[in-house]
Amino acid sequence: MTLTSILILIGLAACLGLLGRSRWRLLLLLAVSALAVYALQPALPVRFLDFWLPTATLALTVLGWALTAPPEQRLWRTNGPAAAVLAGVVLLLGLTRLFGLDLPAVGRPPRFLPILLAVTAVAVVTFLLVRLGRARRLWLALGIVFLLVLFLLLKSSPLTALVSAWLRTLNGQSAGLASPLDIRWLGFSYLAFRLLHTFRDRQSGRLPPVSLAEYAVYAIFFPALTAGPIDRIERFVADLRHPRPLDSQGWLEAGRRLTLGLFKKFVLADALGLIALSPANALQVHSAGWAWVLLYAYSFQLYFDFAGYTDMAIGLGRLMGIQLPENFNAPYLKPNLTQFWNNWHMTLTQWMRAYVFNPLTRALRSAGRPLPTAVIILAGQVSTMVLIGLWHGVTWNFAFWGLWHAFGLFVHNRWSEWARPRLTAVSVPWRMALQAGGVLLTFHYVTLGWLLFVLPDPATSWRVLSILIGGA
Amino acid sequence: MDSRSEVRPLAVLWKGVLLFLLVNLLVAAFPPESGTSVSLYNRLFAGRERLPFGETPAQSYNLSLFDLEAMFASHLIAGGPKPAQEYRVILIGDSSVWGTLLRPEETLAGRLNALNLTLCGREARFYNLGYPSLSLTKDLLLLDAAMRYDPDRIIWLTTLESFPLEVQLTSPLVAHNASRLDALMARYDLPFDPADPALERPSLWERTLIGRRRAIADRFRLQAYGVLWSATGVDQAYPLDYPRAQTELEADLSFHGFRPGELQEADLAFEVLEAGFVAAGDTPVLLVNEPMLISRGENSDLRYNFFYPRWAYDDYRQWLAQRAERLGWDYLDLWDLLPDPVHYTNSAIHLTPQAEAVLAETLVPAISQMPCP
Numbered sequence: 001m002t003l004t005s006i007l008i009l010i011g012l013a014a015c016l017g018l019l020g021r022s023r024w025r026l027l028l029l030l031a032v033s034a035l036a037v038y039a040l041q042p043a044l045p046v047r048f049l050d051f052w053l054p055t056a057t058l059a060l061t062v063l064g065w066a067l068t069a070p071p072e073q074r075l076w077r078t079n080g081p082a083a084a085v086l087a088g089v090v091l092l093l094g095l096t097r098l099f100g101l102d103l104p105a106v107g108r109p110p111r112f113l114p115i116l117l118a119v120t121a122v123a124v125v126t127f128l129l130v131r132l133g134r135a136r137r138l139w140l141a142l143g144i145v146f147l148l149v150l151f152l153l154l155k156s157s158p159l160t161a162l163v164s165a166w167l168r169t170l171n172g173q174s175a176g177l178a179s180p181l182d183i184r185w186l187g188f189s190y191l192a193f194r195l196l197h198t199f200r201d202r203q204s205g206r207l208p209p210v211s212l213a214e215y216a217v218y219a220i221f222f223p224a225l226t227a228g229p230i231d232r233i234e235r236f237v238a239d240l241r242h243p244r245p246l247d248s249q250g251w252l253e254a255g256r257r258l259t260l261g262l263f264k265k266f267v268l269a270d271a272l273g274l275i276a277l278s279p280a281n282a283l284q285v286h287s288a289g290w291a292w293v294l295l296y297a298y299s300f301q302l303y304f305d306f307a308g309y310t311d312m313a314i315g316l317g318r319l320m321g322i323q324l325p326e327n328f329n330a331p332y333l334k335p336n337l338t339q340f341w342n343n344w345h346m347t348l349t350q351w352m353r354a355y356v357f358n359p360l361t362r363a364l365r366s367a368g369r370p371l372p373t374a375v376i377i378l379a380g381q382v383s384t385m386v387l388i389g390l391w392h393g394v395t396w397n398f399a400f401w402g403l404w405h406a407f408g409l410f411v412h413n414r415w416s417e418w419a420r421p422r423l424t425a426v427s428v429p430w431r432m433a434l435q436a437g438g439v440l441l442t443f444h445y446v447t448l449g450w451l452l453f454v455l456p457d458p459a460t461s462w463r464v465l466s467i468l469i470g471g472a
Numbered sequence: 473m474d475s476r477s478e479v480r481p482l483a484v485l486w487k488g489v490l491l492f493l494l495v496n497l498l499v500a501a502f503p504p505e506s507g508t509s510v511s512l513y514n515r516l517f518a519g520r521e522r523l524p525f526g527e528t529p530a531q532s533y534n535l536s537l538f539d540l541e542a543m544f545a546s547h548l549i550a551g552g553p554k555p556a557q558e559y560r561v562i563l564i565g566d567s568s569v570w571g572t573l574l575r576p577e578e579t580l581a582g583r584l585n586a587l588n589l590t591l592c593g594r595e596a597r598f599y600n601l602g603y604p605s606l607s608l609t610k611d612l613l614l615l616d617a618a619m620r621y622d623p624d625r626i627i628w629l630t631t632l633e634s635f636p637l638e639v640q641l642t643s644p645l646v647a648h649n650a651s652r653l654d655a656l657m658a659r660y661d662l663p664f665d666p667a668d669p670a671l672e673r674p675s676l677w678e679r680t681l682i683g684r685r686r687a688i689a690d691r692f693r694l695q696a697y698g699v700l701w702s703a704t705g706v707d708q709a710y711p712l713d714y715p716r717a718q719t720e721l722e723a724d725l726s727f728h729g730f731r732p733g734e735l736q737e738a739d740l741a742f743e744v745l746e747a748g749f750v751a752a753g754d755t756p757v758l759l760v761n762e763p764m765l766i767s768r769g770e771n772s773d774l775r776y777n778f779f780y781p782r783w784a785y786d787d788y789r790q791w792l793a794q795r796a797e798r799l800g801w802d803y804l805d806l807w808d809l810l811p812d813p814v815h816y817t818n819s820a821i822h823l824t825p826q827a828e829a830v831l832a833e834t835l836v837p838a839i840s841q842m843p844c845p
Contacts, residue, residue, distance in 0.1 A: 251481035271692070275699040280531065290703030297699070 001040065001226060003266060006312060009036070009222060010258060013319040017246040017254075026213050026240065027085050029221075029320065034058055034089040036222035041186040045179075046164060047171040048110040051093070053185045055115075057220060058086050059122045060147075064195040065215040066129035067136070067143050068202040073209045074130045082213035083126075087119050140199050147192045147199075154185060156394035187225040189391065193351055194219050198233055200355055208234045214241075223316035227309035229327040229347040236322065243321025254318040261311030264304040272301035279456050282464045291467045298454055299447040303332060306345070332446070335438030337408040338416075340446060348388065357384040377413055382406040392453070397461060401452035408445055496680040503679055509691075511545035517698030519548030520707060521576035522600040523614075524694055531709035533700035537690040538648035540617050546694055549599045549621045559594035561839070562601050562618050564611050564748075565629035568762055568821045569602025571828075573710065576600070578825035580629075583832035584839075592624070592844035599623075606633045607643035608744040609662070613652060614645075616751045625842060626752050627835070629762040631821055632788040633779050635740035636728045637663070641670040648672050660747035717816040718778045719769035727784035735784055737791045749801065756842045758802045761792060763831060765820035766811035777820035804838050806831070 012032050019025040037054040044050045062083070073079075094115035097108065109115065129139065153159050157180040165178035198215070201207035210218070210233065218236045244250060276298035277291075285291045310327040317324040331344035341349050361380040364371055371379075382403065389402025426434070448468075451461045513519050523543050526534030537543065544550050554560055563569050563581050571579030577586065581600035589596040601618050603610060611628065633639070641647060641664060650671040657664055677683045701707055725732055730739065749757055765777045775781050789805060796803035810816075815827035823831060 248479070248481050252479055252484075255481060255484075271696060274529075274693060274696040281533075281700060281704060284704035284706055286705060287703070290699070293699060294703060 001309075003262075005040065006262070009316060010319070013223065013316040014246075017243075017250070017319040017321060020245065021243065025243075026217065027081055030082055030213050030217050031085050031089060033217055033220045033222040033225070034086055036225060037187065037220055038089075038093060040222075040226060042184055044182055044184065045173075045177070046167045046182050047173060048108070049167060049183065051109045053183075053188075055090055055118060057185075057187065057191055058090060058216075059118075060191065060195060061216045061219040062086060062122060062126055062212070063129065064143070064198060064219065065210075065212050066126040067140055068198045068207055069130065069212070069215070070209045073211060079212035082211065082216060083123075085213075086216065087123070090115060090119055137203065140203055144196060144199050147196055150188075151192055151391075152394065154183060154188060155390065155392075159394075187220070190224065190226075190228050190230060191219055193230045193348070194233070196355070197230070197351065201233070208237065210237050221317070221322075223313040223320075224324060227306065227313065228345075229310060229313065229325050230351050231325055231347065235325070239322040244318070244323065246319060246321060250318060250321070254315045257311045257315030257318060259315075261308045261313075261315055263308070264311060265308030269301050269305035269308055272297045272304065276301040277450075277454055277464070279454070279460065282455055282460055285464075285467055288468055288470045291464065295447055295450065295464075295468065299332075299443075299450055302450065302453075303328070332443050333439055334442055335435050336416075336442055337405065337412045337445060340442050341405070341409065344446075348391075352384050352388055356387055357381070360384075374410075374414065378406075378410050381409045381413075385409065395456075396458055397452045397455065400458060400461075401449055404449045404452060408449075496682060499681050500676050500679040500683075509539070509541035509545040511542065511550070512695050513546040513698050514548070514551040517702040519551045520546050520701060521548055521582070522570050522579065522707065523547060523603050524707075525570065525604050526708065528709045529693065529697065532707060533697045533704065534707045535690060535693055535697065536644070537687070537694060538645055539687060539691060540613070540645075540649060540652065542691050542694055544617060544621075546698070547599070547601075549601070549618070554622050557594050559591040559596045559625070560621070560623045561591070561596055561598045561625045561627060562615075562621070562623040563598060563627045563629065564615050564618070565602040565762065566606050566611075566631065566634060566821070567602070567604035567819075568631075568823060569600065569629050570604045571600065571602070571708075572604060572819070572822050573708070573714070573817045574823075574825055574828065575710075576705070576707065578828055580823075580828050580832055580835075583829045584835070586829075587832060587836065589836065589839070591840065594624075596839075598627075602629075603645060605643040605645060606631070607640050607646060608634045608741045608748070609640040609653070609656075609664075610643040610646050612656060612660075612744050612748045612751065613649060615748050616652075616656060619751065619753070619755070623755055625839070626755055626757040627760060627839070628748060628757055629760045630745075631762050631764060631779075632740075632785055633821075635742075635788065637739060637741055638728060640664065640741050640744065641668050646671075656747070660743070660750060662747060663741075663743055714818045717765050717813060717818060717820050717822070719765070719767040719772075719813050721767055721769060721771040721775045721778065723771045723774055725774055725781045725783070727781050730784065732781070732783045735787060740788065740791070742791070742795060745795075746799070749799070756802065758804065758835075758838055758842060759796060760835070761789065761803075761805045761807050762821060763806050763809040763811075763815075763823065763827075765813055765816045766808060767813070767820075779820055802838070802842060804835070806834060809834060 016025060016029055016032065019028065037057050038051070041050050041054045044053075094109045094112050096102070097110075098112055102108065153163055160180035160183050161178050164180065164182035165175040167182075168175045168178055198207055214237050215233070217240060218231070218233050221231075221236070224231065246254075275294060277294040278298075281294065285294060307328040314324045314326070325347050327346050327348075329343040329346065331340050334340045334343055357380045360383055361376050364376045364379060385406035386399055386402035388405075389398040389400075392398050392401075423431075423434070448465070451464055451468075452458070455461045455464060520534075524534055524546055525536050526532035527536065529535040549560075549562070561584070563584075569580055571582075574582075576582050579600055579602075581598040584596070584598040599621075601614055603614060608630065611630065611634065615626065615628070641653075646653060647670050650666075650673055653662075653664070653671065654666060656662060657666065674683065681688070727735060745759075764779070766772075767775065767777050773782075776785055785807075789807060793803065793805060795801075810823065810827050810830060815824055815830075816822055817824055
């Protein structure tokens with residue numbers, strides 16, 4: 001996101017916040033969020049894809065609601081206005097082409113008829129889904145599988161290139177020019193996590209009843225669209241129904257987080273980005289000392305970039321009376337890897353713990369032949385961390401990055417088990433020394449892990465590692 | 473909360489805006505003194521071996537800026553007082569001296585340093601102060617600024633394309649240093665109009681912090697790229713492939729709008745060249761007409777290369793040689809030292825690394841013969 005787009009979003013959020021609890025507020029918030037989905041979508045070389053992907057975001061949201069909404073929430077009277085807002089945004093953007101309007105920051109829409117047909121198709125499918133009876137469980141499972149397949153298609157470069165080639169062929173464009181970068185679907189990762197959360201909670205009966213407007217605003221809430229955090233729907237909707245007032249305290253809180261976020265992102269992260277380790281400079285570095293400087297710069301750039309966006313999202317949310325969850329809590333100052341992951345991208349780790357680690361370890365514990373605790377923990381950590389790695393992209397490096405952290409977490413878990421009874425009588429100075437040592441060790445373990453994250457393949461990561469330890 | 477200690481966001485906002493406006497106006501009214509530049513180069517980072525220039529900073533870890541102080545402060549030459557054993561030679565010129573497509577050690581300065589020469593009983597150290605734009609006035613600007621580093625000798629390489637009056641002020645470095653040029657115009661009576669629209673004269677708005685944000689950011693970025701320069705030794709993007717210097721030429725006889733016979737000596741900026749010699753003071757200057765590609769391809773009977781029709785270049789050489797002789801300049805005309813296209817990269821004046829070595833060897837006798845102070 002550019003500084004200009006963030007300033008526009010701040011203005012919009014402040015206006016929405018000033019509406020207080022007006023009955024129009026929810027629908028306006030929905031309309032702004034839906035428009036932001038289009039406005040923030042980067043331009044793409046595949047013709048009209050930068051219109052169809054945001055449209056697909058809205059369609060998935062509506063279908064997600066139709067799959068998860070309990071019968072008492074499916075009334076037209078309750079949800080009709082939200083449906084009209086979403087359809088209206090899509091159709092109005094489609095009409096801009098008819099009237100020859102070129103809206104800034106919004107991709108040129110295709111002809112109107114395909115848009116009309118798409119909106120109609122989504123409406124028909126939604127109508128059918130809300131009338132599902134017993135088949136709902138099956139459709140929920142299919143929905144989960146569908147999202148995971150979509151995830152795989154978007155996160156695996158060879159598959160993404162194939163999809164791009166197919167889309168290019170459909171459009172009459174050269175398939176030979178297809179590239180994985182052709183399909184950059186803004187906010188899909190976070191949307192998928194939110195939808196999967198609602199699907200799983202619906203399956204387990206924990207999902208609260210929410211209207212289409214509430215569900216859609218939760219899924220595409222514009223402050224959290226591009227970089228999270230991943231809120232839980234019940235908490236989010238509670239704030240949506242009872243927003244905190246935008247009084248002087250609200251302005252101050254929002255202003256502080258926004259200023260902090262802008263500073264972290266546009267001053268610290270962007271400055272560090274100039275010198276951070278990258279695939280381009282990784283093999284040009286000629287000394288271990290400078291290689292460490294570049295790696296440290298990357299480590300802090302990543303943190304300030306991500307934490308800066310989170311601060312801005314929280315500040316924007318606060319302007320509208322919604323308290324988004326924290327995502328970072330000084331992670332580089334934590335004395336061990338477990339605490340690091342409890343304080344780094346917290347909402348993702350909480351999500352993964354809730355929907356991967358806990359169910360998996362529970363299943364392993366209750367298996368016919370019980371496994372040793374250490375094995376269960378190792379299996380849970382490996383699967384969770386590798387999945388977190390693959391969420392960033394289906395590559396060997398991301399898988400190895402996940403394994404690196406799983407290994408670290410496992411070792412820390414075993415060390416804690418061993419050390420806890422033995423270190424209780426340690427004197428305060430020793431405890432402080434251990435704490436400081438732990439912070440340093442954890443930071444460097446995480447930072448070395450970024451070698452796998454930032455570089456494109458294991459061979460390059462290995463070569464840079466050898467430079468870091470003084471090799472050629 | 474005590475109502476007295478309660479923070480009022482609107483009050484904070486308007487006070488902040490007021491303070492910001494005030495600081496901006498103060499900066500615009502009393503611009504910070506130029507002439508000093510805080511730099512991490514030569515302290516935390518290695519000094520650069522050539523002046524900062526780069527159009528693709530993300531690849532070259534280098535950028536173009538117009539702040540001469542910051543540019544010089546990042547250069548190796550600003551690393552500290554001249555060592556007693558050093559015989560300091562500065563090289564002034566265009567992109568061929570700066571070294572487009574060449575690594576620092578492959579440039580003319582790099583090649584001369586590799587020869588480990590001893591001049592006047594001291595170890596010769598050659599400093600690359602070339603800059604990639606063609607204008608004698610830009611050369612004069614850099615030469616004038618470089619004199620504070622106490623050079624023992626100056627080698628000024630040039631070519632006809634730097635001479636036309638119309639290109640003198642269009643070099644971005646000149647255009648954005650109008651106040652420095654004013655001083656040079658006053659000192660050397662240069663034939664330029666201070667109100668020339670090519671010169672960038674900042675308005676009040678452009679002198680505020682907001683108006684100067686680009687320049688401030690550039691200075692910061694120059695410092696930041698010092699990390700990658702020190703870490704990699706890269707200060708230029710090196711494409712694997714590039715269009716070679718043209719040898720098939722158009723049948724065009726004009727030179728900057730002049731037809732054969734129209735170009736006069738007064739159309740070229742010889743006064744600027746003379747001002748350079750005056751600016752050098754007692755420091756000996758060796759003027760070199762730099763080598764260029766001499767095409768044998770299509771229309772080579774009309775033109776030597778992409779830049780020059782034969783008639784214009786021949787006139788220029790004659791005028792330059794006559795003036796050098798008349799004014800007693802040390803002058804070397806090396807225009808046809810390396811005529812073959814194989815010696816050039818992407819332009820008729822950009823030499824290959826091997827050709828730079830040949831040029832360096834050729835310059836040695838002339839450099840050695842110059843008088844010692």
